[in-house]
Amino acid sequence: MNFDFSDDQKQMRDAARKFLSEQCSPKAVRVVLDGKAPYDKALWKGLAEMGFLGVAIPEEFGGAGAGHLELCVIAEEMGRANAPVPFSSTVYLAAEALLIAGSDAQKQKWLPKVASGEAIGTLALFEGSGNPSPKAIKLAASGVTLSGVKKPVADGAIADFAVVAARTGSSGRESDISLFLVDLKAGGVEVKELTNIDPTRGQAELTFTNTKAEPLGATGEGWSILTQVLDRAAVLLAFEQVGGADRALEMGRDYALDRIAFGRPIGSFQAVKHILADMYVSATLARSNCYYGAWALSTNAGELPEAAAAARISATQAFQHCAKNNIQVHGGMGFTWEFDCHMYYRRANATALALGSMSYWEDALIDRMRKKNAA
Amino acid sequence: MNFDDTPQEAEFRATARKWIAANAPKEFEEELSKSSLGRIRLAQHDMVEVGKAWQKKKAEGGWACLHWPKEYGGRGATPIEKVIWQQEEGVYGKLTQPFQIGEGMCGPTVMAFGTEEAKRRYLPKLASGEEIWCQLFSEPSAGSDVAGLRTRAEKKGDNWVVNGQKIWTSGAHYSDYGLLIARTDPNVPKHKGLTMFFLSMKSPGVEIRPIKQANGMQEFNEVYFTDVVIPDSQRLGAVGDGWNVSLTTLMNERMSIGARLATGFPEMFEFCSNFMTEDGPAIDDRATRSKLAGWAVKASGLKYTSYRTISALSKGERPGPENSIGKLVSGTMLQDIATYAMDLEGAAGVLSGQSEEVASGQFQQMLLSSPSMRIAGGTDEILRNIIAERVLGLPGDIRVDKDVPYNKIPTKGR
Numbered sequence A: 001m002n003f004d005f006s007d008d009q010k011q012m013r014d015a016a017r018k019f020l021s022e023q024c025s026p027k028a029v030r031v032v033l034d035g036k037a038p039y040d041k042a043l044w045k046g047l048a049e050m051g052f053l054g055v056a057i058p059e060e061f062g063g064a065g066a067g068h069l070e071l072c073v074i075a076e077e078m079g080r081a082n083a084p085v086p087f088s089s090t091v092y093l094a095a096e097a098l099l100i101a102g103s104d105a106q107k108q109k110w111l112p113k114v115a116s117g118e119a120i121g122t123l124a125l126f127e128g129s130g131n132p133s134p135k136a137i138k139l140a141a142s143g144v145t146l147s148g149v150k151k152p153v154a155d156g157a158i159a160d161f162a163v164v165a166a167r168t169g170s171s172g173r174e175s176d177i178s179l180f181l182v183d184l185k186a187g188g189v190e191v192k193e194l195t196n197i198d199p200t201r202g203q204a205e206l207t208f209t210n211t212k213a214e215p216l217g218a219t220g221e222g223w224s225i226l227t228q229v230l231d232r233a234a235v236l237l238a239f240e241q242v243g244g245a246d247r248a249l250e251m252g253r254d255y256a257l258d259r260i261a262f263g264r265p266i267g268s269f270q271a272v273k274h275i276l277a278d279m280y281v282s283a284t285l286a287r288s289n290c291y292y293g294a295w296a297l298s299t300n301a302g303e304l305p306e307a308a309a310a311a312r313i314s315a316t317q318a319f320q321h322c323a324k325n326n327i328q329v330h331g332g333m334g335f336t337w338e339f340d341c342h343m344y345y346r347r348a349n350a351t352a353l354a355l356g357s358m359s360y361w362e363d364a365l366i367d368r369m370r371k372k373n374a375a
Numbered sequence B: 001m002n003f004d005d006t007p008q009e010a011e012f013r014a015t016a017r018k019w020i021a022a023n024a025p026k027e028f029e030e031e032l033s034k035s036s037l038g039r040i041r042l043a044q045h046d047m048v049e050v051g052k053a054w055q056k057k058k059a060e061g062g063w064a065c066l067h068w069p070k071e072y073g074g075r076g077a078t079p080i081e082k083v084i085w086q087q088e089e090g091v092y093g094k095l096t097q098p099f100q101i102g103e104g105m106c107g108p109t110v111m112a113f114g115t116e117e118a119k120r121r122y123l124p125k126l127a128s129g130e131e132i133w134c135q136l137f138s139e140p141s142a143g144s145d146v147a148g149l150r151t152r153a154e155k156k157g158d159n160w161v162v163n164g165q166k167i168w169t170s171g172a173h174y175s176d177y178g179l180l181i182a183r184t185d186p187n188v189p190k191h192k193g194l195t196m197f198f199l200s201m202k203s204p205g206v207e208i209r210p211i212k213q214a215n216g217m218q219e220f221n222e223v224y225f226t227d228v229v230i231p232d233s234q235r236l237g238a239v240g241d242g243w244n245v246s247l248t249t250l251m252n253e254r255m256s257i258g259a260r261l262a263t264g265f266p267e268m269f270e271f272c273s274n275f276m277t278e279d280g281p282a283i284d285d286r287a288t289r290s291k292l293a294g295w296a297v298k299a300s301g302l303k304y305t306s307y308r309t310i311s312a313l314s315k316g317e318r319p320g321p322e323n324s325i326g327k328l329v330s331g332t333m334l335q336d337i338a339t340y341a342m343d344l345e346g347a348a349g350v351l352s353g354q355s356e357e358v359a360s361g362q363f364q365q366m367l368l369s370s371p372s373m374r375i376a377g378g379t380d381e382i383l384r385n386i387i388a389e390r391v392l393g394l395p396g397d398i399r400v401d402k403d404v405p406y407n408k409i410p411t412k413g414r
Helices: A007-023 A026-033 A041-049 A068-081 A087-101 A104-116 A222-258 A270-299 A304-335 A341-351 A358-374 B007-023 B026-034 B047-061 B079-113 B116-127 B242-257 B265-274 B286-314 B321-350 B359-373 B380-391
Strands: A121-124 A140-142 A145-154 A161-167 A177-183 A189-194 A203-212 A214-216 B133-136 B152-156 B159-167 B177-183 B194-200 B206-211 B220-231
Touching: A007 A041, A007 A068, A026 A341, A068 A087, A068 A222, A068 A270, A087 A104, A087 A121, A087 A145, A087 A161, A087 A177, A087 A214, A087 A222, A121 A145, A140 A161, A145 A161, A161 A222, A177 A203, A177 A222, A222 A270, A222 A304, A222 A341, A270 A304, A270 B286, A270 B321, A270 B380, A304 A341, A304 A358, A304 B286, A358 B265, A358 B286, B007 B047, B007 B079, B026 B079, B047 B079, B079 B116, B079 B133, B079 B177, B079 B194, B079 B242, B079 B286, B152 B177, B159 B177, B159 B194, B177 B242, B194 B220, B194 B242, B265 B286, B265 B321, B265 B359, B286 B321, B321 B359, B321 B380
Parallel strands: A121 A161, B133 B177
Antiparallel strands: A140 A145, A145 A203, A161 A177, A177 A214, A189 A203, B152 B159, B159 B220, B177 B194, B206 B220
């Protein structure tokens, strides 16, 4: 059994960590947090130059042609650094949708630009409250034009193109949904930035009014493609969450060692130790579930749907748990703008809702486990 | 990243599988596979006798304590080969329960600190199950604070004379030998005045009394020592070095206890899939799904954490600290799962008979037994301290009795 990343993959993780520790300091994250820039353009360019944006994109489409395991280790580092760039929207969602369902021409048009950092992509799925569901998609396609409103769309205000989920039928079935590709810079889409709990990852409202679009994948296949995209993205985002959880745990641990109260480091008090031990437990469980997800993703195994849901739930729990308790260990200082704790708290709770909230993934996991048991 | 054996591992697995197919006591297979959650029962046969027969057969075939050196009754196998053996042994591994303390704790301590003569005399018989060992550490006033133990060993010529009481001794009533830690010097701080011994459980002055547990069962014992004589040749490690010796034992305890942990999740998933509420199967209920999903990812998290450990072993690396979370996670899970299953059962959840149509009382049994899972082998609180101090590197608690001579430590009722 070799249930671990290879030495080459670990080297890539080390390289990503080194690069991000130099190029994505908390100070750099704060430029975006404070609203002085919509995202870190220099970092985005650097990530492209390092080959990280196209790591899982085949060479024929301008990528490095490595694979999803490599993307997983980079994702973990992106989460650890709280990188204020549209990485997940572009790489996990838009690029994966193109890889799964794009025509050769569509891939040729967009994927090289993703790999080079020239194009930011996103997925326009949600329409207000609720979880991913065919019924919730009202935005209508009429031929190759779209009309309707999508919100929230992660990184929607900075994206160059979007994969849009639209209604092409009214049978009440999943086959009513189709995917479209929209060039957001071609006009015809009204973009409005929305305030959200994590300013390091912007959210927008996109209004489509007879907007020109091209089909992505076959008509009526949209929901099936979306489900695959969400499963893949769940694993990748789970690695970001594990990276964030680990960082929050480290911050809490370091502070507990440093901070003196009642004449001793607060980390010597059992009440504090036990908080940190529980953070370690949740982060460890999440990491192990993520490794299984990584295996399933990289081998395109039949276990992927179940593995992705488990990784997503476990990592969401771990990041939320670690981020909130990191603040608790810091005490009052943890509630200041000056300390970085709140950046992870914001990211943890925003990420928890990014691909469908906990109840969506809980349902998905139980349904998928039942299916497996019935088989 | 893959789950495949290396060619050598595959060959070893095939050899083990073939041997087990030819030699395992298949007549117990069904009963053993139904026996879960650490409560192993055979209706018509004595567990220890059946276990001894299987262990003896394994020893003859070279499969007992297989990671031990050959000269001490093992096979000289690698850690990963031991894991593969355990996977292949499957339900028959449950028969090894009476030997696990000997194999996991006492044997390694004798191996590390015993004389060559002692190792050759005792280890092969321990490995083959001919002689069963127990561990005599905890005392009524020394549980988590085991270094505060009171049992005295006093030097008389070439012997030691032991007086005192131990508690929570699993299997003392069927054990032949025991690993004993006792206080040999009460005038120095508590960790420094301890010494490790082993002794025959048939020694004059050893009295074993079963403890009736809160769940109604009797699996543990109290062991009383009245002027029990132990030859100095049965001392393990230096006089006064018993605490360090015990750390070897306890480290091995945590490794071995982590190996086969019940979480209760598979039973709970099956129960919720089949149990009908007024609104349909319990598993269709939103609240129940949420609970199940939470337990599912804990169970899978533990499973894949152990895979990470196995992978490290397979590569000949030392496993990381991640396996330390196992008992902490599973203990609470068992208790929570039992409580929730009974809540679903409603009024009938109170009934605990084996003939009950609802899940044959298994969750009721789990409920009553689960408190021990959060205490035995290190309480949840001690495990959290260990993670915090050894894994995360946080400072130890300030200990008011650390540098105080043992006999000056304030206590109740000494």
